[in-house]
Amino acid sequence: MPDHPATPEHWGFVVAAYGLAAIVLGGYWRRLVRLEREATAKHDRRPAPPGTATPR
Amino acid sequence: MWFSTGSRGLTRVLGWLAALGLLAGLVLALGVAPREVSQGNVQRIMYLHVPSILTAYLAFAIVLVASLGYLVSRRQAWDRWAGSAAEIGTLFTGLTLASGSLWGKPTWGTWWTWDARLTATAVMFVTYVAYLMLRGMIDEAERRAQLAAVLGILAALNIPLVHFSVLWWRTLHQPPTLLRPVPAALAGIFRLTLGVNWVAFTLLFAYLLAKRIRVGRLSEAGLP
Amino acid sequence: MKDATELLVHVAGLRKAFGATLVLDDVSLSVRAGETVALLGANGAGKTTLLRILATLARPTRGTAVIAGFDCVREPERVRERVGLVAHGTLIYEDLTAEENLRFWRVLSGGRALAADLREALAAVELEPYAGERVRSFSAGMKRRLSLARVVLARPQVLLLDEPFAGLDQRGKKWLEEYLHAFKAGGGAIVMVTHSFGRQLSVADRIAILGGGRIALDRPRPSVTADELARLYALHTEDAP
Amino acid sequence: MRFVRRAWILAWKDLTIEWRAKETLNSLFFFALLLIFLFQFALGPDRERLSAALPGLLWLGFILSGLLGLGRTFAGERDNDCWDGLRLAPGEKSAIYVGKLAGNLLLMLAVEAIFLLLFGVFFDLDLVAALPGLALVVGLGTLGLAAVGTLFAAMTAHVRARELLFPVLLLPVEVPVLLGTVKATEAVLLGEPLGSVAHWLKLLAVANVIYLTIGVLTFDVVLDG
Numbered sequence: 001m002p003d004h005p006a007t008p009e010h011w012g013f014v015v016a017a018y019g020l021a022a023i024v025l026g027g028y029w030r031r032l033v034r035l036e037r038e039a040t041a042k043h044d045r046r047p048a049p050p051g052t053a054t055p056r
Numbered sequence: 057m058w059f060s061t062g063s064r065g066l067t068r069v070l071g072w073l074a075a076l077g078l079l080a081g082l083v084l085a086l087g088v089a090p091r092e093v094s095q096g097n098v099q100r101i102m103y104l105h106v107p108s109i110l111t112a113y114l115a116f117a118i119v120l121v122a123s124l125g126y127l128v129s130r131r132q133a134w135d136r137w138a139g140s141a142a143e144i145g146t147l148f149t150g151l152t153l154a155s156g157s158l159w160g161k162p163t164w165g166t167w168w169t170w171d172a173r174l175t176a177t178a179v180m181f182v183t184y185v186a187y188l189m190l191r192g193m194i195d196e197a198e199r200r201a202q203l204a205a206v207l208g209i210l211a212a213l214n215i216p217l218v219h220f221s222v223l224w225w226r227t228l229h230q231p232p233t234l235l236r237p238v239p240a241a242l243a244g245i246f247r248l249t250l251g252v253n254w255v256a257f258t259l260l261f262a263y264l265l266a267k268r269i270r271v272g273r274l275s276e277a278g279l280p
Numbered sequence: 281m282k283d284a285t286e287l288l289v290h291v292a293g294l295r296k297a298f299g300a301t302l303v304l305d306d307v308s309l310s311v312r313a314g315e316t317v318a319l320l321g322a323n324g325a326g327k328t329t330l331l332r333i334l335a336t337l338a339r340p341t342r343g344t345a346v347i348a349g350f351d352c353v354r355e356p357e358r359v360r361e362r363v364g365l366v367a368h369g370t371l372i373y374e375d376l377t378a379e380e381n382l383r384f385w386r387v388l389s390g391g392r393a394l395a396a397d398l399r400e401a402l403a404a405v406e407l408e409p410y411a412g413e414r415v416r417s418f419s420a421g422m423k424r425r426l427s428l429a430r431v432v433l434a435r436p437q438v439l440l441l442d443e444p445f446a447g448l449d450q451r452g453k454k455w456l457e458e459y460l461h462a463f464k465a466g467g468g469a470i471v472m473v474t475h476s477f478g479r480q481l482s483v484a485d486r487i488a489i490l491g492g493g494r495i496a497l498d499r500p501r502p503s504v505t506a507d508e509l510a511r512l513y514a515l516h517t518e519d520a521p
Numbered sequence: 522m523r524f525v526r527r528a529w530i531l532a533w534k535d536l537t538i539e540w541r542a543k544e545t546l547n548s549l550f551f552f553a554l555l556l557i558f559l560f561q562f563a564l565g566p567d568r569e570r571l572s573a574a575l576p577g578l579l580w581l582g583f584i585l586s587g588l589l590g591l592g593r594t595f596a597g598e599r600d601n602d603c604w605d606g607l608r609l610a611p612g613e614k615s616a617i618y619v620g621k622l623a624g625n626l627l628l629m630l631a632v633e634a635i636f637l638l639l640f641g642v643f644f645d646l647d648l649v650a651a652l653p654g655l656a657l658v659v660g661l662g663t664l665g666l667a668a669v670g671t672l673f674a675a676m677t678a679h680v681r682a683r684e685l686l687f688p689v690l691l692l693p694v695e696v697p698v699l700l701g702t703v704k705a706t707e708a709v710l711l712g713e714p715l716g717s718v719a720h721w722l723k724l725l726a727v728a729n730v731i732y733l734t735i736g737v738l739t740f741d742v743v744l745d746g
Contacts, residue, residue, distance in 0.1 A: 010098040010162045017101045017158040018082065021108075021151050025260065028147055032267045039274035127742060183693035190690060193680050196298070198339070203676045206739040207690065210669070213735070214694050217728050221697035224720060225704065337605055360611035371606035373597065375538040387530040388610040388617075390523050414541075 067270070070263040077256025081107075084249040092246070098162045103249050105155040107257035108148045109177060115145025115261060116184065116212055123208030126201055132276065135201035138208050139191055140268035144261060146184040152177050172226040179218045183211045197276065286313045287346075288438050288469035289334065294343035295493075296329050303329050305493030307343070309471075311438075316460070316470040318481050318501070321490035322517040327473040328367070330490065331440045334471065335365040348437050361390075364436030366444050370427040374416040378407055378426050381415060385430050401433040402426075404459070406451060421449030428456065439463060441472040445480050457483065477509055491516035524616045531620025536627065538597055545593055545628065549586050553636040556582045557643050571644065576706035579640055580699060583659075584666065584692075586632050591670030592687045594621055595678040604678065607744060614741035618671060622736070625667040633659055646710065654709035661725040662702035668732035669694055675743045701725045 085103035092099035122138035125131075156174045157167045168174070187207050194200040289311035296304040303326040311317050321327045332338040333345050336356035344351060350358040372381050382401055383393040402408040405425040415423060424447045431439070439460075445453055460470060460483045474480055481487065487504055489497040489512065496516035504512070539545055560578050564571055571578070598604045607617055637655070641648045648655065673690045677683035701721045708718045715722065 010096060013098050013158050013162050014086065014100045017104055017155045018086070020154055020158070021104055024147065024151060024154075025264075028144075029264065029267075032264065032271060035271045036267060036274070039271050043274045127739070179693055179696045186686075186689045186693055189686060190676070190680075193682060193686055202742050202745060206672070206676065206735070206743055209739070210672075210694065210732075210735050213731050214697070217697040217724065217731070221700040221724055224724075225700045335609065337608060357611045360609055363609075365605075365609060367605075369602040369605060371601075371603050371609075373534065373538060373601050373603060375541050375597075376534065380534075380537070384530055384534050385606065385610065388527055388607075388612070390527065390610075390612045 064270075067263065067266040070259060070266060074256060074259035074263045077252065077259050081249070081253035081256040084245075084252055089245050089249045095163065098159055101155050101159040103253045105152060105159060106250060107254040108152040108155060109173075110254060111257045111261045112145045112148040112152060112177075112180070113215075114258065115141045115148060115265075116180070116215065118265075119145065119184075119187075119208045120212035123205035123212075126205045127209075132197065132201065133273075135197075135204065136269050136272040136276075137265075138201075138204060140265055140272060142184055142187050142191075142204075142208065143268060144264050146181065146188060148257075148261070149177060149181040149184065153181060170226060172223045175226065176215075176219050176222045179222065180215060183214065183218075187211055287311075288313050288348050289471060290344075290346040291330075291334070292344050294330070294333065294345060295341045296326065296333060296338065297341045302493055304333075304340070307490070307494055309488060309495055309498070311469040311471060313467045313469055314464050315485050316464055316472060316483050317486045317488055317498075318484035319471060319473045319488050319490060320475070320477075320513055320517075321473075325490045325517065326493060327490055328442055331365070331367065331442050331471065331473060334438075335363055335367075335440050336360055337365075362437040363440060364431035364434055364438070365440045365442075366428060366431055367440075367442040370423045371430065372415050372423055372426055375414060377412050377414050378402060378418070378429075379411040381426060382430060382433055386433055389434060391434070397433065401429045404432055405429040405455060419449070420447055421452055424448050425452045425455070428452070428459070432459065437468055439468060439470040439472075441470065443474060444472060445474070445476075477506055477513075489513060489516045524613055524619075527610075527612055527616040528620035528623065531617055532623040532627075535597065535621065535624035539624075539628065545590055546631065549590055549628075549632040550635050552586050552589060553582060553632055553639060556585060556636075557639050561643070568644065575640070575644055575646070576703045576710060579636070579706060580662065580703050582636050582640075583629075583633050583662070583702075584695070584699065586636065587629050587663070587666045587670065588688050588691065590628050590632065591625055591667065591674055591691070592684065594625055594671055594674035599678060614744050615737040617744065618675075618736050618740035621675075622667055622671045625671050626663060629663050629667055630659070633663060650712065651709045654715050655706065657715070657722070658702055658705040658709060658725075661722065661729060662698055662705075664729050665698035665702075665725060665732060666691075666695060668729060668736050672732075672736045672740065672743060675740065697724060697728055701728070 081103065085100050089100065089103070091097050118141035119138045122134045122141060126134035126138060153174065156171075156177070160169050160171075160174075161167050187204065190207055191200055191204050194203060287310055289309065291307055291309040294304055294307040295302070303324075307326075307330060309317065309330075319327055319330070329338060333340050333352060334347060336352045336359050339353055344353075346352065347359045348362045350362070352359050371385070373384070376384065379395075379398050379402065382398045386393040386398070399408060399411065402411050405428055407422060407425055407429065410418065410422070415426065418426065428444075444456060448456060457480075463470065464483070470483070472480075472484065481501060484501045487497070487499055487501050487509065488495050497512055560571070560582075564574065564578075595604065598607060608614075637648060637659075640646055670691055673687055677687045677690065680686055701724050705715075705718045705721045705725070709715070
């Protein structure tokens with residue numbers, strides 16, 4: 001570290017904050033990707049009900 | 057809604073843009089931006105904390121508009137926007153609280169301070185968690201959409217009330233802390249870093265929203 | 281006598297889906313003033329759902345339901361002023377007296393609760409002696425009759441009946457038959473959901489069978505003998521979901 | 522006119538049934554008494570320490586008893602299977618909201634009056650001096666609670682875990698009302714002029730306008746279930 005800092009470096013807290021954000025957002029993204037794959041698969045396999053209506 | 061009518065290509069582009077933005081923001085926040093004089097390194101958490109809350113406000117504004125849209129048109133697409141935006145908005149509000157707490161520990165010595173802005177964010181968080189619980193507890197799509205729309209409007213209009221009541225509740229005892237969005241005397245580099253991160257977060261929000269809406273539409277697509 | 285040709289109930293291309301299950305697929309039905317349609321169908325064929333849509337309690341996924349010229353989805357309040365629904369729920373508060381129940385529903389429906397009218401309605405269903413007693417002490421048959429009195433008081437143009445004779449005591453059944461005939465003579469339209477092929481059908485001008493999500497059969501009652509009806513019923517209801 | 526008559530008949534029905542059965546009224550009075558003991562046991566008998574928290578305790582009692590009372594707004598309709606009846610009765614559905622709201626207000630104010638009496642006795646408060654100011658604050662606060670509480674009671678009337686969902690929905694939304702009423706009550710009990718908390722009273726008034734407007738405008742959608 002350059003000169004003796006007046007305030008402690010606290011890099012731990014900074015990394016923790018960004019790390020947590022990465023984990024949370026990354027986890028949510030992975031969940032969305034998984035859900036999307038499942039929904040697409042279920043959607044393609046599902047025979048369209050007779051005369052599927054356009055959403056009202 | 058052009059946005060959610062399956063333009064997968066656009067969503068993927070959005071995803072890459074968000075990723076690039078986040079990377080640039082991270083490099084700026086942790087590397088390029090100098091250590092802030094008075095607060096020290098921990099001030100770097102600001103580049104995460106402020107964009108999170110701004111994105112959350114954007115999300116809840118969308119919930120308000122989409123809820124009004126649903127009540128007027130009764131089209132399910134509006135409800136999907138409201139539900140998806142609320143879910144992601146709550147996520148970003150949670151991140152705001154977490155980063156605020158991680159910022160508070162070295163600065164205040166405590167994980168949580170009843171600082172006006174943090175308190176207002178916490179109230180908003182529990183309000184929208186309750187919104188998500190309401191959505192989770194109602195199975196019939198139309199009924200869920202109706203009730204969620206009413207709560208989506210009430211919760212949004214309540215935000216200013218919460219803001220002022222918490223502000224007065226705290227200010228009489230203690231002036232609001234330095235966690236103001238953009239500290240007045242911010243040099244260019246600080247402002248740039250904050251700006252880039254804000255744009256990156258907004259892009260990320262848009263990307264996640266598009267994906268979440270698509271999931272919602274696909275899982276309901278089987279229904280006439 | 282209302283103009284006999286006026287269409288009081290008009291249902292066209294009605295669809296109703298709960299989640300992925302399609303309860304009503306393409307239902308069309310018309311009932312004129314003074315006409316009564318008995319609606320038969322297996323359990324789950326969607327009879328009650330159709331009545332709830334006509335009574336503005338449920339919203340169709342597609343198609344239109346019109347009562348006395350008013351669309352059930354767009355102008356529910358106008359429809360509610362003209363429709364009397366008698367369904368499984370008796371819509372009665374047990375801690376109120378018989379008369380108080382009638383007064384409550386009458387005023388809540390925007391009417392004036394004149395004591396004379398209330399007593400008259402109670403007398404019609406032979407409940408006048410019990411006017412001041414709390415409904416909690418009533419028998420099931422008496423509660424059903426009070427529920428009918430509530431509808432009589434509102435003087436609807438269209439009656440939507442879901443198994444109206446079920447749960448009625450002898451006195452009630454006799455009275456209901458007379459009231460339905462008088463209601464028809466007065467130009468009212470009736471849609472009556474029922475399971476029985478017996479005497480209750482005598483009030484019906486037409487018989488319709490709901491099967492496979494649509495009206496599978498709609499014939500004038502006199503043209504259908506009892507056993508023929510039984511055969512047609514079996515034919516059209518074995519594929520009910 | 523008709524709107525008022527319809528709202529009135531609904532309030533009359535609820536209050537008549539409540540007066541005869543008295544189940545909610547009695548249990549809430551008893552609940553208020555229990556809360557007083559609870560505060561004593563939880564926070565210790567030392568009156569000095571409690572006096573600072575009195576406004577907070579008072580409103581905590583109001584909110585907890587309010588939650589119980591408001592949660593049962595549509596219990597009568599549920600038990601008697603009359604929910605559809607409310608929908609079938611032709612006319613402005615907001616009249617039903619106003620009728621139910623009026624019934625709830627009267628019920629809550631009755632319980633709060635008793636609560637104040639008990640508080641006066643147990644915490645040796647001079648309520649008479651503070652009465653006019655207190656009445657205004659309690660009125661504004663209770664209206665704020667009941668306006669949203671009545672709407673959320675209708676929303677959760679048919680939800681499975683409504684006893685859990687109702688408080689979870691109501692409490693976060695009522696934070697501004699809670700903060701406002703506690704601060705205003707604090708000033709009133711200290712004998713300060715109402716002017717010193719004018720901003721809080723304005724906030725409560727604005728909140729009530731917002732809640733009532735949303736309640737009236739959206740009740741037919743909420744009842745539509």
